[in-house]
Amino acid sequence: MNAGERPFLDIADVTVSYGATRVLDAIDLGIREGEFVALLGASGCGKTTLLRTIAGFIMPDAGTVSVNGRDVTRLPPDRRGMALMFQSYALWPHMTVAQNIGYGLKLRGHSRADVARRVGEIAALLGLEGLEGRKPAALSGGQRQRVALGRAIAVDPAILLLDEPLSNLDARIRMNLRHELRALQQRMGITAVHVTHDREEAMEMADSIVILDRGRIAQRGSPEEVYNRPASAFVAAFMGAENVLTLQGAMDGGAFSIAPGPFNAGCRVAGPLPAGGVEVRFRSEAAQLAPADAAPSTDEGTLRLAGEVASTGYPGGVWRHTVRLGDPAEGGAVVLVDAPQPFAPGQAVSVALAPQTFFVFPAAGALPVSPPDSRPADRSRRLEMQQA
Structure with missing residues (x-):
């Protein structure tokens, strides 16, 4: 409106x-x-x-x-x-x-x-x-x-x-x-x-x-x-970005740098975000799945993950892979990734997330760097109309 x-x-x-x-x-x-x-x-x-x-x-x-x-x-x-x-x-x-x-x-x-x-x-x-x-x-x-x-x-x-x-x-x-x-x-x-x-x-x-x-x-x-x-x-998850990772990073100039971890390379994303843990979410169809030895992306905004295929299924149109990232007992994760062709269980793979295909939020309990106006947008517009 x-x-x-x-x-x-x-x-x-x-x-x-x-x-x-x-x-x-x-x-x-x-x-x-x-x-x-x-x-x-x-x-x-x-x-x-x-x-x-x-x-x-x-x-x-x-x-x-x-x-x-x-x-x-x-x-x-x-x-x-x-x-x-x-x-x-x-x-x-x-x-x-x-x-x-x-x-x-x-x-x-x-x-x-x-x-x-x-x-x-x-x-x-x-x-x-x-x-x-x-x-x-x-x-x-x-x-x-x-x-x-x-x-x-x-x-x-x-x-x-x-x-x-x-x-x-x-x-x-x-x-x-x-x-x-x-x-x-x-x-x-x-x-x-x-x-x-x-x-x-x-x-x-x-x-x-x-x-x-x-x-x-x-x-x-x-x-x-x-x-x-x-x-x-919450909104990202509700709109289909159900894959979730908890990663570490800090502000670096005007961008947030995700630190390299046990299963991820470092990358830079738009800030501001609080230093420490962040929650990364993405959809299964947004990721690019490739063999582990594929040439890495040179885009500093691409998030690259290393893992192993745990299972493969065909829901229709694409192949859906369950990919194990790192050791779950040591903070690893399991994600779903779609691809046009199947990868065999046990195969080492790379998961690449280009900029704009994943979302980064403060981890649960962390405060935003700049807290937003708590008034909903519609209420703000109503107040503006009343003051006009």
């Missing part, structure tokens, strides 16, 4: 507790009109609680929820201009497709003719023509998902809330419906907030990803930003 732009959906300092357990801790999040935002995180991180707080099913202990400048924090769900699509679809089993889609319109007092017209438009839009007379039991999972979506958008919501609506579908249907749902959201210009635990789903569908960790925003950014520039070791 650009500086000076007022959020269409504005979550300000929202805190929610269940008894003595704080589930959301002063969440600040601004979403612009027409934006598709994915709330991503592990189970228990607070993403569904945040979605239900936005919807009005949970009242926050503190903070506000505003839509287009209007405070809706204490309004019931049906007066917020939002529609929520549930994981279970929640279709009425005794109603037909047409009756399910038109249910919200009927509750709002629309005439029978208006309901029929709108249901026809939605059925055509979602590829449900000819199925209007069927009941949910006679539909496939993908068709039921479309009916649930049709019911949600039939009432022309300003904001569409999606609670893992694709998680009950098989992989092939889920992949197709990701693209259909995203295309529909863009065509209609609806502001959407989508809860998911599926990283790939969030990356493919969202304009912006919000990663939650224990009730707080760990990072918010575009899919490219959170994937290539994770703000913390």
Whole structure:
């Protein structure tokens, strides 16, 4: 969201507790009109609680929820201009497709003719023509998902809330419906907030990803930003950089020098970082695997590791190797590395990580050299707007 732009959906300092357990801790999040935002995180991180707080099913202990400048924090769900699509679809089993889609319109007092017209438009839009007379039991999972979506958008919501609506579908249907749902959201210009635990789903569908960790925003950014520039070791791991090494080093001029170790050569990376231990993370597909006697890289930013292949498997497309670095009893590590061809178990290998393919963070318990502003970026922008 650009500086000076007022959020269409504005979550300000929202805190929610269940008894003595704080589930959301002063969440600040601004979403612009027409934006598709994915709330991503592990189970228990607070993403569904945040979605239900936005919807009005949970009242926050503190903070506000505003839509287009209007405070809706204490309004019931049906007066917020939002529609929520549930994981279970929640279709009425005794109603037909047409009756399910038109249910919200009927509750709002629309005439029978208006309901029929709108249901026809939605059925055509979602590829449900000819199925209007069927009941949910006679539909496939993908068709039921479309009916649930049709019911949600039939009432022309300003904001569409999606609670893992694709998680009950098989992989092939889920992949197709990701693209259909995203295309529909863009065509209609609806502001959407989508809860998911599926990283790939969030990356493919969202304009912006919000990663939650224990009730707080760990990072918010575009899919490219959170994937290539994770703000913390937690975010890097969640975005697939699950290989982890603990190495030593110190600042040297404007860069951080990783010291040579039992299984790694020295290299220089962008600072600042605290002297001592650092946590290095990388993805299995980011590394280059080669025989141990291969010519080393001359780039001082490349991290080179020496190890031995412990096992080899073929998950599809590439060969995946378990590589043992050093002696685990003496601080060594085991990492996964992909390669286009297999290396035999027991073979000595070199693992090369080019700059920008690995991420370096202060080790657990270490303090950053320059502590960042503790205010979330959205809160900073809100303060700037208020001061303008």
